[in-house]
Amino acid sequence: MELRSNIPSGPLQQKWDKHRFEMKLVNPANKRKYHVLVVGSGLAGASAAATLSELGYHVSCFCFQDSPRRAHSIAAQGGINAAKNYQNDGDSVWRLFYDTVKGGDFRSREANVYRLAQLSVNIIDQCVAQGVPFAREYGGLLTNRSFGGAQVSRTFYARGQTGQQLLLGAYQALEKEIAKGGVTMFPRTEMLDLVVVNGRARGIVVRDLVTGAITPHMGHAVVLATGGYGNVFYLSTNARGSNATAIWRAHKRGALFANPCFTQIHPTCIPQSGHYQSKLTLMSESLRNDGRVWVPRQKGDARGPGQIPEEERDYYLERKYPSFGNLSPRDIASRAAKEVCDEGRGVGPGGLGVYLDFADAIRRLGEDTIRERYGNLFEMYERITDENPYRVPMRIYPAVHYTMGGLWVDYNLMSTIPGLHVLGEANFSDHGANRLGASALMQGLADGYFVIPYTIGHYLASTPLEPVAPDAPELRDAVRNVENMGQQLLGIRGKRTVQSFHRELGKIMWEHCGMARNAAGLEEALRLIPAVREEFWKNVTVPGSGAELNQSLEHAGRVADFLELAELMCRDALHREESCGGHFRTEHETPDGEAQRDDSRFAYVAAWEYQANGAAPVLHKEALQFENVHLATRSYK
Numbered sequence: 285m286e287l288r289s290n291i292p293s294g295p296l297q298q299k300w301d302k303h304r305f306e307m308k309l310v311n312p313a314n315k316r317k318y319h320v321l322v323v324g325s326g327l328a329g330a331s332a333a334a335t336l337s338e339l340g341y342h343v344s345c346f347c348f349q350d351s352p353r354r355a356h357s358i359a360a361q362g363g364i365n366a367a368k369n370y371q372n373d374g375d376s377v378w379r380l381f382y383d384t385v386k387g388g389d390f391r392s393r394e395a396n397v398y399r400l401a402q403l404s405v406n407i408i409d410q411c412v413a414q415g416v417p418f419a420r421e422y423g424g425l426l427t428n429r430s431f432g433g434a435q436v437s438r439t440f441y442a443r444g445q446t447g448q449q450l451l452l453g454a455y456q457a458l459e460k461e462i463a464k465g466g467v468t469m470f471p472r473t474e475m476l477d478l479v480v481v482n483g484r485a486r487g488i489v490v491r492d493l494v495t496g497a498i499t500p501h502m503g504h505a506v507v508l509a510t511g512g513y514g515n516v517f518y519l520s521t522n523a524r525g526s527n528a529t530a531i532w533r534a535h536k537r538g539a540l541f542a543n544p545c546f547t548q549i550h551p552t553c554i555p556q557s558g559h560y561q562s563k564l565t566l567m568s569e570s571l572r573n574d575g576r577v578w579v580p581r582q583k584g585d586a587r588g589p590g591q592i593p594e595e596e597r598d599y600y601l602e603r604k605y606p607s608f609g610n611l612s613p614r615d616i617a618s619r620a621a622k623e624v625c626d627e628g629r630g631v632g633p634g635g636l637g638v639y640l641d642f643a644d645a646i647r648r649l650g651e652d653t654i655r656e657r658y659g660n661l662f663e664m665y666e667r668i669t670d671e672n673p674y675r676v677p678m679r680i681y682p683a684v685h686y687t688m689g690g691l692w693v694d695y696n697l698m699s700t701i702p703g704l705h706v707l708g709e710a711n712f713s714d715h716g717a718n719r720l721g722a723s724a725l726m727q728g729l730a731d732g733y734f735v736i737p738y739t740i741g742h743y744l745a746s747t748p749l750e751p752v753a754p755d756a757p758e759l760r761d762a763v764r765n766v767e768n769m770g771q772q773l774l775g776i777r778g779k780r781t782v783q784s785f786h787r788e789l790g791k792i793m794w795e796h797c798g799m800a801r802n803a804a805g806l807e808e809a810l811r812l813i814p815a816v817r818e819e820f821w822k823n824v825t826v827p828g829s830g831a832e833l834n835q836s837l838e839h840a841g842r843v844a845d846f847l848e849l850a851e852l853m854c855r856d857a858l859h860r861e862e863s864c865g866g867h868f869r870t871e872h873e874t875p876d877g878e879a880q881r882d883d884s885r886f887a888y889v890a891a892w893e894y895q896a897n898g899a900a901p902v903l904h905k906e907a908l909q910f911e912n913v914h915l916a917t918r919s920y921k
Contacts, residue, residue, distance in 0.1 A: 285540070287891060287906045290694040291395040296912050300399045303695070304738055308745035315340030318744050319503035321488055323475045323530055325352035327447070327454055327725060328708030329509030331732025334457035337466030339737055344501060345458070345467055348474040348493060348525060348838075352455050356511055356523040357728065360447025361568035361661065362431065363439035364411075364725040366404040371428055375436040377401045384723065385913045387433040387613050388688070388716020389865035389881065391543070393889070394912055395695060396713045400723075403730040408440055410733055414453035417442050429573050429657075431721040433613035433920070439722040444568050444661035450725055454732070470501075474838065475530045476769075477762045478506065478537045478704065481752050485534075485704035489762045491770075493838065496831040498766050500759050504749050505703045505740055508534060509732065512687035512709040514547065516846045516853065517798070518790020520684035521553055521566040527842040528849050531691050531710050539699040540891040540904060542692035542712035544849065545857035548719055548866045549799050550685030551617035554668055554678075555637040564683040565668055567640070568661055569721040572610045574645035574654060575678065577601050577617070579638050583628035589639055589677050600624055608920040615718040615866045615879075616920060618682035622799050623877065625681070632679045641677035682799060686724060688715040688866065689856075692891040692906070696739035697731060700891075702747070705740055707731035712889065717865025770830045773840045778823030782839045785820045789813070789843070789850055797854050802870045806858040810851060817847040852892055852901060859903065862886045883915050 292303040310318065318341050322333040325347040333345040349355060367380040380401040385392055408426070412418065418440050421427045428437040442449040461467040472493045479487035479500060487502035513528035514520040535541045552572065554565045578599045580592055600620055602609040612620070621638050624630065631637045646654055651674055655662070662673045669679070690712040697705050697713070708728040715723065752759065796809035820843070828834040863872040863879035864886070872880045889906040 285700065285893060285904055287540070287692070287700070287904055288694060289393065289906060290696055291393070292695065296394065296398050299395050300402060307738055307742035310741045310745045312340055316342065318342065318505070319344065320505050320507060320740065321501055321503040322346070322507045322509065323488060324355070324509035324511065324710070325349070325458070326355035326357035326509060326511060326708065327451055327728035328710075328732045329507070330355070330451065330454035330458045331729050332507055332509060332707060332736050333467050334454065334461050335733055335737050336740070337461035337464070341466075343461070343467045344470065344503065346470045346473045346475060346488070346490060348472065350471055352458055352469070352471070353451065355451060356526050357451045357725070358448045359521075359523060359566070360450075360725055361444045361566065362570035363429065363441035363446050363722040364407065364450065364729070365431070365438050365720070365722045366408045366440055366726065367401055367438060368405055368408060370426060371437045373436045375438050377405070379436065380404060380438065382913060383434050384714070384720055385716070386918060387720040388718050389879065389918050390716065390883070390887070390910065390913070390915055391546070391864055391908065392714060392716030393908060394910060399735070400714050400727060400730050403734045404726050406734060407726060407729045410729070411450060411453050414456065416449050416453045419443065429570060430611055432569055432572065432611045432617065433608070433720040434611070435608070439570070441570065444570065444658055447725060450729065454729070475510070476533060476766045476841065478534045478701070479759050479762045480537050480701060481756060481758045484702045484747070484749070486749075486752050487759065489766045491766065494833050496829070496834065498763060498770075500763055502752050502759070504744060505705065507705045507707060507736065507740070508691070508710050509707040509728075510710050512690065513846075513849060514684045514687050516789070516850050517684040517793045518786050519556065519561065519564050519794070521550060521564050524563055527845070529842050529845050531706070532845040532849055534691060534699070534701070534704060536894050537701065538894070539701045539704055540692040540893055541689070541852060542889050542891045543689035543717075543856065544853045544892065545797065545860060545867050546688035546717050546865065547684060547797075547853070548614060548686040548688060549618040549682045551614055551621055551682045552640065552680050553683035553685070554665065555632055555681040557633070565664070566683075566685065567665060567678060567680055569614065571640060571658060571661060571678070574649070574657070575610065575640040575642050576644060577610050577621075577638055577640055579624045579629040579631060581629070585629070589631070589641070598624070598629070605920045612920050613718060614721060615868070618799060619868060621680075621682055637679040637681045639677035640680045642673060643677070646674065684794075684798075686719050688712065688717060688719055692889065696742065697735055698739065698743065703743065705736060707736060717867055769841065769844075770837060773824070773826045773837060773844070774830060776822065776824050776826065778825045780819075780823050780825060782824055782826065782836060782843050785816060785824060786839070786843045786846065788816055789847060792816070793850055793853070797857055800868050800870050801857050803858060806854050809854045810858070813847065813851045813854065820844065820847060855901065856890055856892065860886055860890065879918070887915070
């Protein structure tokens with residue numbers, strides 16, 4: 285299989301405009317003849333469904349939540365990047381492009397990243413027109429704040445609930461199209477397989493989560509916007525329902541999976557409080573604008589933070605990375621927190637925490653200003669920990685947050701299955717080995733509002749698509765595949781719960797493929813995971829039936845996919861014998877403990893092809909060309 289990125293020719297700054305002109309168009313009357321299936325209703329899915337419907341396409345949109353408003357995009361807190369340079373502090377499209385490539389440790393595709401930076405300025409205008417209540421200066425102009433990995437203020441925000449406000453904007457656009465009849469919404473519906481006819485994605489098989497009915501839906505193209513796979517670790521900042529089933533089932537139908545080991549550990553999360561905790565809570569990276577991160581200088585110092593004098597505190601990010609300080613990128617800040625905790629200088633129960641202290645900012649700016657900027661985040665922290673962060677420092681520790689890997693897509697966001705387009709966190713395209721803060725919302729909306737409306741039209745206008753018969757063998761096979769898996773899970777009647785298997789898998793992944801990896805640990809994981817998977821298929825218990833609301837059955841299918849995906853993640857991490865971004869191999873680090881890339885051997889996208897019957901996956905490589913950004917040692921010092 286040959287990977288064709290389909291990057292347009294010409295200068296970087298002109299590629300997208302040139303490509304838009306050269307792409308084929310579907311005339312307005314003909315758009316009504318095409319049916320597009322959009323799976324997912326978060327920022328990428330809702331914006332894509334609404335925009336495609338506004339253009340005239342007939343759209344079906346599917347989500348497993350009760351409402352599109354419940355998509356996990358709502359949980360994003362800190363902001364969305366855009367190269368507007370409203371602060372006149374030296375920002376530009378080029379600087380956002382450079383920061384993103386550097387932030388991803390030079391493992392992303394230049395052309396996609398530049399297009400993202402270019403489109404960022406349009407996103408803000410779109411959202412303001414929708415009524416998104418971004419924070420504003422006293423005079424009414426939009427304001428910005430800083431985020432990790434940047435030395436300019438380019439992040440637009442709505443207190444600590446930016447994702448919620450942006451999703452409401454996209455949701456209103458979607459609801460308008462639903463009311464007009466352009467979009468048919470299918471809530472409480474989960475995609476369980478992809479229908480591929482004559483080598484092209486033509487439909488999906490879904491399960492109604494209320495009635496259990498399994499039905500196919502056919503169209504001319506499929507768009508997956510189903511988010512990331514961080515819950516393979518069991519404990520993560522993702523919503524409990526977030527899963528990898530849609531992209532994994534598409535992978536098993538022929539879509540290559542790219543860079544699965546590139547997982548982001550967020551440095552600013554509330555530490556785990558107990559063995560039976562089911563998820564972790566994110567504290568926005570925006571807090572590091574005014575909060576200072578520190579630990580005691582002495583190991584085992586059990587005094588309260590207020591009893592530790594200034595000279596006995598180690599503001600380790602400011603010490604190690606003076607140019608960026610507390611706004612060092614997420615992967616670097618996470619490893620630094622792990623390092624001081626491993627030294628025995630961590631705080632809180634078990635010593636797995638560091639302080640995020642706002643005392644200096646409150647003295648400098650006043651409590652009212654801090655409350656205005658972060659009030660809902662402080663309230664959330666106090667409700668969870670019963671500690672008042674206006675009076676005592678927050679305790680934070682790294683946790684799994686985002687997955688940079690995903691289905692491989694070309695410049696048009698199309699996977700290796702023609703007709704299957706993949707948006708947002710579900711694809712691999714923009715963030716390399718580490719995502720900069722406030723770039724996820726930017727990518728989701730850029731893909732949905734401004735990229736896919738052009739590129740899917742080009743596909744439809746370029747491709748003859750014959751009607752698919754209701755009894756087509758490919759369709760029957762996909763439906764039968766879903767039915768058989770459900771019956772198999774229900775028929776095992778073992779003695780262990782789905783959750784116990786998920787928790788066991790998560791421990792293996794966190795221990796051996798988490799913040800730091802090494803060959804011995806990854807080989808151990810590759811020995812343990814198949815054993816857990818074998819026991820799962822022999823000893824899991826799934827009560828109830830398939831013809832009803834059955835959340836145990838939903839969870840079982842998702843964990844079955846995680847058990848396969850986890851093995852691919854470890855294979856990918858083992859083969860990549862370098863450290864870059866969120867992938868930190870302890871065998872490959874500089875003398876001062878930083879990530880050590882190997883550009884001569886690993887400057888490529890690793891795209892894996894699924895092989896049936898337990899055979900090892902096949903690795904395909906897309907070489908990364910850096911014609912505009914000089915490959916350099918990534919430094920934030």
